[in-house]
Amino acid sequence: MKNDDCTAPATTHPLELFAPFRRWPVSPARDLVYTLLWNSLIGVVLALCLWIFFGAPPARVLAGTLITSNIVGYLIHGMLVLLRRLVPATRKGWTSPAMRACRLLLTLSCAVFGLALSDALLGGHDPFQALVRGSRLAQMLPFGVAIALLIAAILAAGERRLAREMQAARQQEQMAEAARLLAEARLRTLQAQIEPHFLYNTLANVVSLIGADPARARHMLERLIDFLRASLSASRAEHATVGAELDLAHAYLDLLGVRMGARLRHRIEADAAVRALPIAPMLLQPLVENAIMHGLEPQVAGGTVVVRARVADGVLGIEVEDDGAALTHAPPRPGGGVGMANLRERLRTLHGPAARLQLIENPHGGVTARLLLPLETP
Amino acid sequence: MTTALLADDEPHLLSYLEEQLAQAWPDLRIVGRAGNGIEALRLVDELAPDVVFLDIQMPGLNGLQLAEQLCGGDGAPRVVFTTAHEHYALQAFEQAAFDYLLKPIRLDRLQRTVARLKEALAAPAPAADPAAAGMLSQLLRQLGVAPAAAPASAPLQWIRAAQGQETRLVAVDEVIYFQSNDKYTSVFTADGEHLIRTPLRQLREQLDAQQFWQIHRGVIVAAKHVEGTRTDFRGRLLVRLKGRAEQLVVSRNYVDLFRQM
Numbered sequence: 044m045k046n047d048d049c050t051a052p053a054t055t056h057p058l059e060l061f062a063p064f065r066r067w068p069v070s071p072a073r074d075l076v077y078t079l080l081w082n083s084l085i086g087v088v089l090a091l092c093l094w095i096f097f098g099a100p101p102a103r104v105l106a107g108t109l110i111t112s113n114i115v116g117y118l119i120h121g122m123l124v125l126l127r128r129l130v131p132a133t134r135k136g137w138t139s140p141a142m143r144a145c146r147l148l149l150t151l152s153c154a155v156f157g158l159a160l161s162d163a164l165l166g167g168h169d170p171f172q173a174l175v176r177g178s179r180l181a182q183m184l185p186f187g188v189a190i191a192l193l194i195a196a197i198l199a200a201g202e203r204r205l206a207r208e209m210q211a212a213r214q215q216e217q218m219a220e221a222a223r224l225l226a227e228a229r230l231r232t233l234q235a236q237i238e239p240h241f242l243y244n245t246l247a248n249v250v251s252l253i254g255a256d257p258a259r260a261r262h263m264l265e266r267l268i269d270f271l272r273a274s275l276s277a278s279r280a281e282h283a284t285v286g287a288e289l290d291l292a293h294a295y296l297d298l299l300g301v302r303m304g305a306r307l308r309h310r311i312e313a314d315a316a317v318r319a320l321p322i323a324p325m326l327l328q329p330l331v332e333n334a335i336m337h338g339l340e341p342q343v344a345g346g347t348v349v350v351r352a353r354v355a356d357g358v359l360g361i362e363v364e365d366d367g368a369a370l371t372h373a374p375p376r377p378g379g380g381v382g383m384a385n386l387r388e389r390l391r392t393l394h395g396p397a398a399r400l401q402l403i404e405n406p407h408g409g410v411t412a413r414l415l416l417p418l419e420t421p
Numbered sequence: 422m423t424t425a426l427l428a429d430d431e432p433h434l435l436s437y438l439e440e441q442l443a444q445a446w447p448d449l450r451i452v453g454r455a456g457n458g459i460e461a462l463r464l465v466d467e468l469a470p471d472v473v474f475l476d477i478q479m480p481g482l483n484g485l486q487l488a489e490q491l492c493g494g495d496g497a498p499r500v501v502f503t504t505a506h507e508h509y510a511l512q513a514f515e516q517a518a519f520d521y522l523l524k525p526i527r528l529d530r531l532q533r534t535v536a537r538l539k540e541a542l543a544a545p546a547p548a549a550d551p552a553a554a555g556m557l558s559q560l561l562r563q564l565g566v567a568p569a570a571a572p573a574s575a576p577l578q579w580i581r582a583a584q585g586q587e588t589r590l591v592a593v594d595e596v597i598y599f600q601s602n603d604k605y606t607s608v609f610t611a612d613g614e615h616l617i618r619t620p621l622r623q624l625r626e627q628l629d630a631q632q633f634w635q636i637h638r639g640v641i642v643a644a645k646h647v648e649g650t651r652t653d654f655r656g657r658l659l660v661r662l663k664g665r666a667e668q669l670v671v672s673r674n675y676v677d678l679f680r681q682m
Contacts, residue, residue: 243505244431247525251437304432306456343457343481384594391611399612402590404581410590 055201082116115157155187221392270294286318306345313352330363338367366409428461429476458482577627582615601639
């Protein structure tokens, strides 16, 4: 159903120029009534013009202008209905330049023929006689051109309005999609980070340090609080800064640094200007977790995680580099790829093709995950 | 005197366990400490301890894999797992190992384990339990950990593609289609095109045939990206792709693939 709406010919009735007339659903009967109203409106306006500029008594010309505008209007109406039936119902086909030109010419012929017809009806001439006689045609042609241009302009405006509405609807859909993915990412991150396994292991470390090294136990508990606070607030925030996301990653790496001891070294490289940039929350954290889980945890010797953020050529680049296990050697984990797939999907809905996620194999072992984001204009 | 080996990749947890054991079992002699599974296995062989305390998640070999290797043979040590794992697996742990301890380890819980261990060690050594090995390998599968010897024919997961100076890693899941291209193979993903040197023929053997369909001598397409097919004015069958403009020709030999669609 949704698909049909997108491909249906985007056409509007000229009367839909006025917002109240957009209320009724599109149907052939409605369009017929609309055309009558539209024609009569033009007839009245025309009569008023004749009265104002040429002093013609309105009561006398009104009948003439009404008949003329209705004949011309219904001819054009019929022609458009016919055309729509003949041309394949794709939006592209209907709004292509060739189609527009064709429509313009047809409208012009209808207008001229309609003018001749009403002229004949009102004056008692033979309508075809009028068309072949150059002088009458020359008189009608400018009117015809004016009518054709008017109709073309109004139809084009209507199509533009429809296209805009469709675009807005699509954008809304995209925004809803982005919100859904964010909610999912939040849930996942919360589950992953405040997962019992992580929490218990961290707390077990704190307990083990209380007697032996109280200062370090306190430091670890403080970092855990930092981490919980940062992930809870990141999971609620719409917008974060690169700095806040780096702080979250830092707290996470600090905690794991205490737990893994000498097996984990980490570094965060970002200057103050980059830290102030806005970024969608929860884009960085899955990459850091992957570096630990797939890169360093399987390594007996451990390794180093470096998180880098910088701006180059108008692109915000964030890299998470580890010197641990190569991807192909990592044992497959159930659900392991879900985080990455979700991240890619979020990037697509947030930034479209402007955002990229690249995985690079480091020459000396390990993997670099690189996130390239367009600089958001605040 | 009873001897024990402790294995945990988190050093503070290792020394804390040692501290607690010193309280709960002052007579126990701790003969070795290991920070990973491989080291633990080596030390068990070398020192032949009576008891091993194993963390589940360790690099090299995890605790379950290690226990699997230990539980055969005479004089195998009693295995006690120490874990922060959720309780769903605990019953199984209990059946496959002598005991398990939940982290953070509580002293009173450890004392119960120690009492049981002392009792068991005083009794004659049990015969090796073949059921335990089966239980462990089943557990390993449940936890999604590959067995020690991974099958060589596992489907391809990552593709290496040279991009300038770098080697990009492309997840096979992301690939929309492969197209043979002279000496190279083009890999198309939503992010763009990558060139790799692996010929298509070789790739096909490494890909999961359920997920990747060959539709032409030179084209393999990911089934999940196929939107449908259409026939063009020349009677050729074309594959339409989700969210992409290009359409791929299905050669005559592969038309049968789409007969049911």
